[in-house]
Amino acid sequence: MAMSSTFDAKAWLGQITADMREAYARNRRVMSFGEYLTLFEIDMPGQVRSPPSTCVTYLITTGPARCAGPAARSPTGSSSTVPGTRAATA
Numbered sequence: 001m002a003m004s005s006t007f008d009a010k011a012w013l014g015q016i017t018a019d020m021r022e023a024y025a026r027n028r029r030v031m032s033f034g035e036y037l038t039l040f041e042i043d044m045p046g047q048v049r050s051p052p053s054t055c056v057t058y059l060i061t062t063g064p065a066r067c068a069g070p071a072a073r074s075p076t077g078s079s080s081t082v083p084g085t086r087a088a089t090a
Helices: 009-027 033-042 051-062
Strands: none
Touching: none
């Protein structure tokens, strides 16, 4: 069986995008948990992060003010020890 038309990549991508948006609106997630587990089994190292990586992401997303415990304070009293961040103001 021969195809009479050529592949329309733009239409295909538009349909995939519409399907993805509809599925997200319905389920509030991009992939099901079962799909994620399958991905995890295939590429386990690519799906996990090291503790330092997790801490850096936490500090970037929440800021140093959320880490205001004694261990997060510098000797000068500032709660910001991460370069490029501002100290928490009280």
